[in-house]
Amino acid sequence: xxxxxxxxxxxxxxxxxxxxxxxxxxxxxxxxxxxxxxxxxxxxxxxxxxxxxxxxxxxxxxxxxxxxxxxxxxxxxxxxxxxxxxxxxxxxxxxxxxxxxxxxxxxxxxxxxxxxxxx
Amino acid sequence: xxxxxxxxxxxxxxxxxxxxxxxxxxxxxxxxxxxxxxxxxxxxxxxxxxxxxxxxxxxxxxxxxxxxxxxxxxxxxxxxxxxxxxxxxxxxxxxxxxxxxxxxxxxxxxxxxxxxxxxxxxxxxxxxxxxxxxxxxxxxxxxxxxxxxxxxxxxxxxxxxxxxxxxxxxxxxxxxxxxxxxxxxxxxxxxxxxxxxxxxxxxxxxxxxxxxxxxxxxxxxxxxxxxxxxxxxxxxxxxxxxxxxxxxxxxxxxxxxxxxxxxxxxxxxxxxxxxxxxxxxxxxxxxxxxxxxxxxxxxxxxxxxxxxxxxxxxxxxxxxxxxxxxxxxxxxxxxxxxxxxxx
Ligand SMILES: Cc1cc2nc3c(=O)[nH]c(=O)nc-3n(C[C@H](O)[C@H](O)[C@H](O)COP(=O)(O)OP(=O)(O)OC[C@H]3O[C@@H](n4cnc5c(N)ncnc54)[C@H](O)[C@@H]3O)c2cc1C
Ligand code: SF4
Ligand code: SF4
Ligand code: SF4
Numbered sequence: 253x254x255x256x257x258x259x260x261x262x263x264x265x266x267x268x269x270x271x272x273x274x275x276x277x278x279x280x281x282x283x284x285x286x287x288x289x290x291x292x293x294x295x296x297x298x299x300x301x302x303x304x305x306x307x308x309x310x311x312x313x314x315x316x317x318x319x320x321x322x323x324x325x326x327x328x329x330x331x332x333x334x335x336x337x338x339x340x341x342x343x344x345x346x347x348x349x350x351x352x353x354x355x356x357x358x359x360x361x362x363x364x365x366x367x368x369x370x371x
Numbered sequence: 372x373x374x375x376x377x378x379x380x381x382x383x384x385x386x387x388x389x390x391x392x393x394x395x396x397x398x399x400x401x402x403x404x405x406x407x408x409x410x411x412x413x414x415x416x417x418x419x420x421x422x423x424x425x426x427x428x429x430x431x432x433x434x435x436x437x438x439x440x441x442x443x444x445x446x447x448x449x450x451x452x453x454x455x456x457x458x459x460x461x462x463x464x465x466x467x468x469x470x471x472x473x474x475x476x477x478x479x480x481x482x483x484x485x486x487x488x489x490x491x492x493x494x495x496x497x498x499x500x501x502x503x504x505x506x507x508x509x510x511x512x513x514x515x516x517x518x519x520x521x522x523x524x525x526x527x528x529x530x531x532x533x534x535x536x537x538x539x540x541x542x543x544x545x546x547x548x549x550x551x552x553x554x555x556x557x558x559x560x561x562x563x564x565x566x567x568x569x570x571x572x573x574x575x576x577x578x579x580x581x582x583x584x585x586x587x588x589x590x591x592x593x594x595x596x597x598x599x600x601x602x603x604x605x606x607x608x609x610x611x612x613x614x615x616x617x618x619x620x621x622x623x624x625x626x627x628x629x630x631x632x633x634x635x636x637x638x639x640x641x642x643x644x645x646x647x648x649x650x651x652x653x654x655x656x657x658x659x660x661x662x663x664x665x666x667x668x669x670x671x672x673x674x675x676x677x678x679x680x681x682x683x684x685x686x687x688x689x690x691x692x693x694x695x696x697x698x699x700x701x702x703x704x705x706x707x708x709x710x711x712x713x714x
Contacts, residue, residue, distance in 0.1 A: 297603035298577045298620030307620075307627050317623050345493075345605045349539040 276324025385413020386687025450701030481647030486535025536640030
């Protein structure tokens with residue numbers, strides 16, 4: 253009863269919207285950075301996303317994916333990452349010379365490993 | 372014994388070179404100002420109104436013309452400085468046409484080149500009619516007519532930031548510093564000339580580094596209704612209505628965005644000038660990873676070349692606005708005078 257009262261405004265049941273940087277999972281970021289060091293160069297311009305054919309039709313956004321990985325917010329990525337066709341168009345645009353296609357490939361690999369507890 | 376009057380060669384007659392020549396002349400030093408073009412003035416000859424206050428560029432040109440109208444200054448135009456070398460107590464400059472000039476010191480003020488927009492083929496400069504550069508737009512302002520190639524007024528104009536700057540694909544990782552605020556200035560001017568038009572700036576970061584720049588940015592939103600979208604444009608094409616279509620990500624909304632434009636303005640960056648590069652190579656002057664002239668020290672020696680008697684002024688060392696170019700040029704004069712006095 254008292255617990256119900258405390259929850260009247262929903263404070264305790266809603267998951268926090270904030271990115272908690274201290275408790276976030278950095279394993280994927282570490283794995284991707286190690287396998288594809290150019291990942292660190294991304295300055296979030298969105299050129300890759302603008303060029304990407306997949307992203308015009310489905311929810312896949314390489315620039316956003318890079319940001320999520322850096323923040324340890326990886327839950328949404330499992331499905332998205334499978335949509336990339338590895339066509340490499342984004343590679344032609346990136347002004348920072350990020351090996352974008354390999355970032356996607358390595359991320360997919362990292363997520364698979366994470367799910368198998370191998371990271 | 373009467374000392375021989377000191378003589379300094381200034382290589383390049385842009386803002387930096389003209390200011391240096393004027394300051395030196397004022398101090399009683401004889402100056403030979405060598406300019407490659409028809410007239411001194413450099414890039415300033417092309418600009419219409421200047422940020423941040425949008426004063427006519429002609430006012431600053433007038434100041435500089437007055438500055439070099441001095442009996443101690445000999446202006447040589449249509450002449451390139453090809454090589455400089457230190458020889459005994461002198462500096463010898465090889466000029467185009469086989470001439471030579473001897474002096475006590477040289478100030479290098481060879482300025483910058485605009486990035487050649489053809490090199491970003493995906494933006495279609497030189498391919499599509501209504502893709503122009505920021506310099507082309509200044510030219511339109513000078514002729515008081517901003518129009519599409521067919522003469523009609525554009526109803527939607529897009530400014531594309533960082534064309535040829537901050538881009539590994541064209542081997543320029545540096546920021547050209549002045550193009551963000553130039554876009555803001557030009558966006559305001561377009562809105563004033565064409566009140567019916569819509570204006571969008573596509574930026575990666577808004578770099579409002581100078582006094583009153585941020586205020587100008589604010590004014591552009593508050594008074595002139597200029598729109599800003601954060602994202603790098605990946606490519607432009609033309610649709611059946613002969614309108615440009617750009618692809619970009621609206622990174623703040625997190626989604627790809629397409630937009631039709633009537634006129635697309637490429638904010639071209641600054642590169643080390645070609646005649647400056649040839650001069651540096653022939654003379655053994657160091658250049659940095661950004662290919663501009665590398666000063667002896669970034670903090671307290673930005674006018675020093677590391678070679679006795681050779682000094683640097685202005686945008687041959689890095690992108691700068693006019694204010695900083697003039698300050699840098701005056702500092703080069705101070706270094707030069709100190710050097711001449713100490714010999
Ligand atoms: C689109 C655009 C708009 C701008 N608008 C503004 C503005 O509104 N306000 C502002 O403060 N700044 C503005 N700037 C910046 C401004 O143009 C520069 O700060 C200024 O022109 C730098 O002067 P400079 O003398 O260093 O170089 P330059 O203007 O490039 O002059 C160099 C001169 O040297 C000559 N030269 C080069 N090599 C040789 C050689 N070997 N021998 C002989 N001569 C040589 C060249 O012909 C040239 O005349 C703008 C820049 C751009 C790109
Ligand atoms: S490689 Fe993947 S992310 Fe890059 S453009 Fe192709 S589909 Fe899009
Ligand atoms: S184009 Fe390159 S720098 Fe820009 S968001 Fe994509 S990966 Fe990052
Ligand atoms: S000043 Fe602005 S437009 Fe110019 S290179 Fe720097 S960030 Fe890009």
